[in-house]
Each structure stands twice: as structure tokens, then as C-alpha cells.
Amino acid sequence: MPTLFDPLTAGAIPLANRIVMAPLTRNRSPDAIPQPRTALYYAQRASAGLIVTEATAISHQGQGYADVPGLYAPEQIDGWRRVTDAVHAEGGRIVVQLWHVGRISHTSLQPDDQAPVAPSAIRAESKTFIHNADGQGEFVDTSTPRALELAELPGIVEDYRRAARAAIDAGFDGVEVHAANGYLIDQFLRAGSNQRTDAYGGSIEHRARFLDEVMHAVVDEIGGDRTGIRLSPVTPANDAHDDAPQPLFTHVVERLAPLGLAFVHVIEGATGGDRGYSQGDAPFDYAALKAAYAAAGGRGAWIVNNDYDKADADAAIASGHADAVAFGRPFIANPDLVRRLREDAPLNPPDQATFYGGGDHGYTDYPTLD
Template identity: 45%
Template structure:
């Protein structure tokens, strides 16, 4: 029995029945052309609506924000209508869902963005990073990213406006709120981290300057839809997609304090989750708890087959976290909360079906006790 995870919690204007989060996971099933959320995706999310909160896969805020083939957007009328199918399906099942707003910055290829050169904080290529493009088959074709161009002041103003409009679009699409993707080496992260931001204007150099883009984007989101419907995801200690910070504890404690001033409803921290990765320093978690008053969500290595969610419960009981995200376990276990609550065995996902394709590996995983044929 995983007790702490099954206590209710208030999240802005929402009362959630449990503290289990399904975090954003790219699945690349959007309809083409147009990168439109569809009935298949609606079924997928509705199957998992027993989570306390679902955060959608990243949905790009503009054509230039797209990093990977077949990922959904949230900037066109058709895309809004597609997401309305998803949110309606989740709400029918009693769930709550936030949209993750995504701009990849330099983590893309011209084939994914209409032949344009990607944009970033600085003209610095992400080394040893690949993205996938539509190569005319059902299997993604992986290619190296290219060197981006540094964003001008006009670019920055435009992208902030795109974030603001995307938040409004998300509410029109029926989402309960939005999560700003400021993690995993994507655009906002490219401004924050010292090694990817070489700017010499007010958006680069000092820590205050490197956090300015985050500050202005969040300010626009809060102004558009209200702080009670805005969450932010950070990844302080990962080096995904080539972003590295020289002093992540200092940088991300300052980021948490900045976000607290905006009174956002939650801060979602992605921890490093490969098998032999170091633990997030307890000193950092304590510092974040001290400076951030909203709901704290942590995700990454909070489930093991042997101990199941023991680590997650401990994190909540110790006050380090308020909610816990379980990513990959949700892929093959649509009824993950029930399995955690009752100690049922977990199914393993098929890694070959994570990205692209159709129903297989997306909506054909059964709930516990139900045969796959049913």
C-alpha cells in the first residue's frame, strides 16, 4: 500500500485525488499533415486518467519550435481542436491534464522546421545530439542537429508572444493549465545554462541575465491565464541535449526563487534517471523547498520493481516533494496508480514502439488482470 501517494492535494483551483503525476513523454503519434492531436492520443491519455495529474507530451508553440517528426503543436485551429478531443476524454474519466508548452530551440533540424535555421540563445551547436525526421517510412530517421543562429531581440519578443498565445490556446483546448518546458536542453534551458548561453546583452553573462528569458516567458504566461494554471519544469543536473551549467545548485535555486515570485502553481523537477546516475543533492532539494512555496513535483527513478514506490512515499513524507512523476512505468501500465496501491506486478514497455507508429505500444497495453486480447 503506497499511502502518501494516495492523499488528496490542492493544485490551484483543482483538488486532485492522489499525488501521482504522469509526466510528459514524447510519443510522436500526431496526425499529418499539421501535427494534430487525434483520437488515438485521446484514447491513450484517457486510459491513464487515474493519475492525479497528467502533463501532456510536449506540444510545440510554433512551427519553429518543433524538434522531432510527428510531435503535436498547439498554435493552429486544427491543433486546438485536436487537443479538445484529448482533454474531453481525460475529463470524462475524471482526470486532470496540463499541456506542456515546448520550444526546442537548437534541438532540431531544418527538415522539421520548413527548411529554416534553428534559433537559440547563442550560435552554439549542441554536440552529439540527434533528432528524428520524417524519412518517408513509419520508422524515424535520426539526423544530427545543426548550428543555430542567435536570437535577436525581435526573435525573443516574438517567441514570448508565441508562448503567451499557446497558453491561451491550451485553455481554449480544455486543458486545466500549462507546464512550461524549461528543461532537458530545450530553448528556455539554453538561455539558463552557462555553457549554452554566450550572449553579451541583458540575456547573457550573469545569472540574473541568464534567467531573464525564463522570467519574461513565465510573466507572460501568468498574465495570460493566471498563476494558478501555470507550472514549470526544470532539469537542474541533467546534461540532456548538450546543455551544461557550471554551478547548477546556485543557478536552479535562484530559478526556483524567481518562479516563486511569480506564484506559479507548481515546480516540476526532472532528476537524472539513468541507472548509475548520481542522486540529486539533498542540500539542493532542501534549498528549493525553502525558496519555493508552491507544489513541488519530482520525477526520475522513483519506481523500482522490488520496492515499487517506496522512495516516492518517503520523499513526500519527508516534505521534499508534494507529488511524484512516474514516466516510463505509465507507458505499459495505464492503470499504474492501482498497481502501485495494491502491489500488482508491472508490465514492461516495448522500447521499439515508443516513437511513431500507431496503436501498437500506445493503447494496447492492458490493465492488470485483463488479457491483451480483451
């Protein structure tokens, strides 16, 4: 019977244990360039079986928050190469999360102050993080987006392909495509944000078409065994909603299964909240989702996420509910989280005031057991 501390292979990526560091936005990359402190931050956490980086924009248009990193310019790739070198020097494995925020943005963050883009011109009831006129960070309402034209979609798919290639060039072990939490791909999937009447809207098959095209482009570029995906079937994050999530995401995983992915990373319930939260008429059945993926030929590692503690994680691994468990906020305050879990040591409490933006404090200065 496997345990949380046993090794695991996810596609072409060997994991020393089954503890995954979930992506955590920290807003410490001015001009979208990872800094030397970014390399230290991730290297401190390299004992995780796998690190998934903070969400990283595939293009300027894909940016939605101030001071988040990108992967579309040479200086950004150079910054990330320092990060991957530092993590690998500590024996860790790291993948980058590829991100296009869609409508979860603000005109001040977009090229030439244009409107953000989305499947449909529906503003999200959500907030984003910008620099105000005084240069201070603040949360503001997202801007109203414009609906993407059909002719624009191949270009965004190509942005994902280029970003995947840039990730390998920067030394990453692979990528995680961000298709969760109400961002662009998830906006296409959910009926609440997708009111298109063309080949990318309406039926489940049509709403999943954009995801399908992105995943095929990335897999064709770097291989399925270095590609993962993050899904959040029922989260209300960023005003995401759909009345029939079970058939929607069953279709999604059945389409993903033949791609030979390294892993599927599933946020259960409401992101950062209740793991039992659901949308639609019935509780979401995650075991059925995993079974549908396997029945369609999917062999990628199944990673679960959302407010798991050690006991929950042990049970998920032992029962076969998951192959690995991702931890988010505990990794912010505990760079040696793997050791603390192994030794049942107390955890440092996180300082929420330093989550978004700032310098070393609350970023690289949390103490280890030593």
C-alpha cells in the same frame, strides 16, 4: 502524514492522488495534430492525479521532432479538445507542456528549411527524430542553429502567451512550461549553451531573464494557479551543462516564488538516468532548492521526477521531500499504474521499440489488471 494516494491541490487544480504522469514524447501526431488514438491513450491513464502531456510545440519554429503535437493552429486545438474531453469524462486532470526546442531541431523540421534558433550559434551534441527521404523515422544529428536577435525574443514570449491561452481554450486544466532538458529556455539558463554578451547572457540574472519574461507572460494570461514549470538543474540531456547549477537554479526558484504557481516539477539528476548525477563541484542539494523556493514565498506543489519506484515515492511524500511524484516510462506500459501501485501488483514491461512513432501497438493496447 500524507501518502502517495492522498489528494492534493496544486493551485486551482485538485488532484485525486499524488501520482503524476510525466510528459512522454510518443511521435504519433502527424502534421502536429493530436489524433483520436491520442484521446484514448490519455483517457486510459486518467486515474493519475495529474497528467502532464507530451511536450507540445508553441510554434512551427518550436518544433524539433517529427510527428510531435503543436498548439498553434485551429486543427491542433480541436485535436487537443478531444483529448481533454476524454480525460475529464474519466474524472482526470490534465495540463499541457508548452515547448520550444531551440537548437534541438533539424532544418527539415523548420519553416522553409531554415536553421533552428538558439541563444548562441552552438550546435548541440545531440540527436533528433525526423522522416527520411523514404518516409521512415530515423534519429539524426541536430542542425547548427543561428543565434536569436534581440528583436526576436518578444515574439517568442508572445508565442508562449498565445499557446497558454490556446491550452485553456482547448479545455486543459493548466499548463506546464518546459524549461528543462536542454530545450530553448534551458539553453538560455545554462552557460554551456548561452554565450551571449547582451542583457540575456553572462550573469545568472541575465541568463534567467528569458525564463522570467516567459513565465510572467503565461501567468498574466491564464493565472499562476493554472501554471506550472519543469526544471532539470543538472541533467546533461541534449548537451545541457553548467558549472554552477546550485546558484543558478536557486535564483530561478526565487524568481518563480512570487508568481503563485500551481506546481514546480523538478527532474533530479540525469533525465532518464542516474538520480544522483550532478554537474559542478558538489552534489546538487534539492532540499536546499525546495527550501529556497519556500523561503521566497513559493507555495506551489513540489513534484519530483526520475526513476522513482513506489518505495522511493512513499518515502519522498512521507518525509516532505515532495508533495507529489511523477512517473514516466511506467505509465507507457501501465495505463492503470495508480491501481497497480496501490495494490502492489506487477508492472507490464514497456516495449522500447514502440516508444517513438507507430500506431496503436505499444500505445493503447497495453493490458490492465482487468
